Amino acid sequence: MAKKVLMELKQVTRNYVMGEVTVEALKETSLSIFEGELLVILGPSGSGKSTLLNIIGGMDLPSSGQVYFGQEDLSQAGDSKLTGFRRYELGFVFQLYNLIPESAL
Amino acid sequence: MFFSSTTLSPKVHYNGRSEDDVLQGLPSELTLKELIGDKEKPLRLPEDGILISQRTASKLGARVGDEVEVETLLGLGPSRSAVLKITGINQQLVGSGSYVSLVQANRILQESGLVSGAMLKVDPGRTKLLEEELNEMTNVSSISSLRKELDNLNQNLDSMIYTVSVMIIFAVLLGFAIVYNSSVISFAERKRELASLRVLGFTTGEVSGLLLKETLLQSLLGVALGLPFGRFMTEWYIKAVSTDLFTMPMVFSPQTYLVSALGGITFIMAGHLIAVKGVKKLDLVDVLKNRD
Numbered sequence: 001m002a003k004k005v006l007m008e009l010k011q012v013t014r015n016y017v018m019g020e021v022t023v024e025a026l027k028e029t030s031l032s033i034f035e036g037e038l039l040v041i042l043g044p045s046g047s048g049k050s051t052l053l054n055i056i057g058g059m060d061l062p063s064s065g066q067v068y069f070g071q072e073d074l075s076q077a078g079d080s081k082l083t084g085f086r087r088y089e090l091g092f093v094f095q096l097y098n099l100i101p102e103s104a105l
Numbered sequence: 106m107f108f109s110s111t112t113l114s115p116k117v118h119y120n121g122r123s124e125d126d127v128l129q130g131l132p133s134e135l136t137l138k139e140l141i142g143d144k145e146k147p148l149r150l151p152e153d154g155i156l157i158s159q160r161t162a163s164k165l166g167a168r169v170g171d172e173v174e175v176e177t178l179l180g181l182g183p184s185r186s187a188v189l190k191i192t193g194i195n196q197q198l199v200g201s202g203s204y205v206s207l208v209q210a211n212r213i214l215q216e217s218g219l220v221s222g223a224m225l226k227v228d229p230g231r232t233k234l235l236e237e238e239l240n241e242m243t244n245v246s247s248i249s250s251l252r253k254e255l256d257n258l259n260q261n262l263d264s265m266i267y268t269v270s271v272m273i274i275f276a277v278l279l280g281f282a283i284v285y286n287s288s289v290i291s292f293a294e295r296k297r298e299l300a301s302l303r304v305l306g307f308t309t310g311e312v313s314g315l316l317l318k319e320t321l322l323q324s325l326l327g328v329a330l331g332l333p334f335g336r337f338m339t340e341w342y343i344k345a346v347s348t349d350l351f352t353m354p355m356v357f358s359p360q361t362y363l364v365s366a367l368g369g370i371t372f373i374m375a376g377h378l379i380a381v382k383g384v385k386k387l388d389l390v391d392v393l394k395n396r397d
Contacts, residue, residue, distance in 0.1 A: 059304060059389040080308065087306025094301065 003034040007056065012065035012075075014051050025051040028065070057090060058082040108132050109220040111210040117157070117203070118174040119165040126161045127202035128175065130210025137224045140204060141196050154192035156204040160352060162194050163344075169193060177213060187213045199258060199351045258351065281372050288376030292316075292383050299384060300392035313381040320380075324373040328366045335365060 014026040026048045033039055033056075043049050054060035055067055058074055059082075067074040069085060077085070086092070111130035116123050131138065133150055140148040140156060148156055155175065157167065167173055169191050176186040187209075195204060211219050227235055232250065239245050292299075302312050336357065343355050 054390050057304075083303070083306055083308050086304065090306075092304060094304075 003036065005032050006035045006037075006069070007031075007033040008066075008068040009052075009055070010066045010068070012052075012055060012062045012067060014048075014055065014060070015063045026055070026062070057092060058085045108135075108137060108224055109207070110222045110224060111207060111214075111219055112221050113177050113210065113213070115213075116176045116178060117161055117165065118176060119167045119171065122165050124161050124164045126158060128155075128210070129202055129204050130207040131204055132207050137226055140193075142193050143196060145196075148193045148195060150204060150206055151192040151209075152206050153190070153209060154205075155189040155209075156193045156195045157191050158195050158197070158203045160347060161203060162191070167191055175213060179214075185213060185215055198354060199254070277368075280369070281375065284372040284376040285379065288320075288380050292380045296383075296387065297392055300387045300389055303384075303387055304389050304392060309381075309385050312384050316380050316384070317377060320373055320377045324370055327373075328369050331369060332362050332365060 009029060009031040011028045011030055012026055013024065013028055016023045016025055029048075029052065031052075041049050041052065051060070055062055058077075062075050065075065069089065072081075072085075074082065074085060109132065113128045113130070115126060115128050117126045131150055133152065135150060140150065142148040142156075150156065155173065157173065162168070165173065172188050172190050174186055174188050176184055178184055189205065189209070195202070205213070207220075211217055225235075229252075232252075236248055236250070239248050299312050299316075302315075303309070339355055339357075343353055346353065
């Protein structure tokens with residue numbers, strides 16, 4: 001039985017403009033993530049892993065290309081839609097704990 | 106219509122403390138002058154005791170019923186003193202002084218029928234003429250007019266309005282600067298935590314709501330402490346600016362507290378809005394980067 005595609009990135013590019021210099025962190029990257037799949041992203045420093053995860057995590061938007069979560073195109077989503085995606089569809093483990101001293105969070 | 110009076114400049118002693126005062130002896134039946142006590146109640150001039158001025162009473166720590174020693178400081182001859190019971194505290198705001206009956210004043214001075222001043226009620230149209238005539242009299246040392254004193258006071262108060270306005274403007278600016286500064290610093294310190302909440306799916310409204318709860322708790326506590334402290338500061342300020350010439354009454358109404366509390370809360374909310382603006386602009390990617 002074919003596995004269901006949970007998330008799909010199509011020709012995703014992310015550029016960072018730093019003054020007169022434009023850094024291309026991701027270049028026309030396409031990726032499909034299947035339901036129940038364990039995916040590991042490996043790469044040397046500066047290869048664009050964090051940029052890719054930021055886009056998959058709904059915290060950043062691509063400069064071009066599409067990011068689909070099911071039928072929904074996250075690359076065109078507004079802040080409230082992305083917040084809802086992060087809240088209800090995604091679990092996030094910070095690299096550092098990012099604990100909030102005053103809360104039990 | 107007129108009545109005569111005697112004015113002395115004695116030292117008033119009580120409980121080891123001394124204070125210079127102006128003591129006026131007035132006829133028992135007052136027609137041209139009204140003496141005002143606590144809560145603007147009229148005071149009756151006693152035959153034997155003294156109506157002490159509010160300023161002298163508070164400096165000496167004396168109260169109604171206490172006995173004070175009045176020591177006259179005459180230019181010539183020995184000083185004379187008398188022990189007088191305080192029958193009331195004179196709350197006169199302008200030209201504050203203490204009062205005794207004319208008979209009592211003479212008794213202190215060991216004189217009889219001595220008069221050093223007169224208070225006259227004059228037809229306003231003839232005031233100038235009378236003043237000119239009095240000026241020509243060599244035995245008249247000074248003339249003061251209630252109307253002129255009032256005009257002078259009003260002139261002083263007019264200039265005071267500018268001073269007070271400048272003080273209010275600075276208070277507003279300072280108040281806003283403090284609140285703005287503390288909001289900006291508090292937000293900058295907690296930027297990472299707030300952005301973490303946003304990454305986890307908290308909406309800007311929810312994160313701002315958390316800040317609002319904290320801000321409200323702090324501001325309510327601040328206002329609760331600030332109101333009595335403000336009153337204490339005003340009392341201290343009034344005491345500091347009171348002179349022998351005039352004292353300002355401290356008038357506090359529920360409206361005073363309301364305006365102060367609302368003013369404080371408005372600034373705090375303005376500071377909070379700046380923080381909310383910051384929450385909306387939080388860089389979520391930045392928060393995921395390694396902490397230094």
